[in-house]
Amino acid sequence: MREEEKKPTSTIRRILKQRWALSAIYIASAAIILAAAFLLQNSFNDSAKDGKEESAETGKNYGEPSVEVNSNLETIKMPVADANKTVIKKQFYDVNADEKAQEEALVFYNNRYEQNKGIDIAMEDGKTFDVKASLSGNVTKVQDDALLGNLVEVEHEDGVVTRYQSVKDIKVAVGDKVKQGQAIATAGKSQINEEAGVHVHFEIRKDNIALNPLDFVDKQASAIQSATEAEGIELEDSANKEEKPAVEGSEADKEEKPAVEESETGTEQAPAVDETDESTDLESGTDEEGSVPGEDTTEESDSLKDSLNQSN
Secondary structure, eight states: OHHHHHHHHHHHHHHHTSHHHHHHHHHHHHHHHHHHHHHHHHHHHHHHHHHHHHHHHHHHHHOTHHHHHHHHTSBOOOSSSOGGGEEEEEOOOOTTSOHHHHHHTEEEETTEEEEOOSEEEEETTOOOOEEEOSSOEEEEEEEOOTTTTOEEEEEOGGGEEEEEESEESOOOOTTOEEOTTOEEEEEBOOSTTGGGOSBEEEEEEETTEEEOGGGTTTSBTHHHHHHHHHHHHHHHHHHHHHHHHHHHHHHHHHHHHHHHHHHHHHHHSHHHHHHHHHHHHHHHHHHHHHHHHHHHHHHHHHHHHHHHHHHO
């Protein structure tokens, strides 16, 4: 029995003593490891393909709106490469500003004053510069206009539109998608504001209502929606406040009406009776007073007649 148990162990030992034994073991182990890695890689590739197909399907379902949502989360930037090297030639006309600021925000052209609906940006050295997209969006208008100095309009989410006027060498066309910071034109001049020199007229509009761009620079585009909603509430409140005095005025008018009626009745009552009484009294008085002097005068006239007859 002991001899039979020693045979297998001696066989393994003999094999391991061979020079090629260890090499064969290493090669076999490496082959097993590589085969396992290959199988795992194939399984990961299959799962990745499934994920790509799902994402492609969701992309087809959503499409362009995903770009607009991303643009709504962007931070609004000045339409220049370096805002620190710029100056504001003409400010936005703010109805709540003081008279001096409002006067400085007026644009004079052709004997007419126009309210500035944006800000006019120029470089400190007066040189031209690239006009950058303030937000990502879709180009909806490209217009040649000598008066305004050409126009590029980019549409964003929630009715927000950015406008770039007084530009030249326009690099985009209607229907193009632009990314934030992309060069869309170069600064130029306009006839309506020649004093600004080489500049870009930059506007932000919400539902075609011009807003002050400086109020939203370095803020997310969603702040425009929040600000306009808040302004809408304030406008409604102010409108209600303005309506209240009108209601009170109408009530006051209603209260005043009886006073007017009283004055009218008053003019009809006492003065009418007093005047009639006084007139009757006067008439009676004149009659009585007239009758007495009349009698006296007749007596005096009779006495005169008698004296004359006696003298005759």
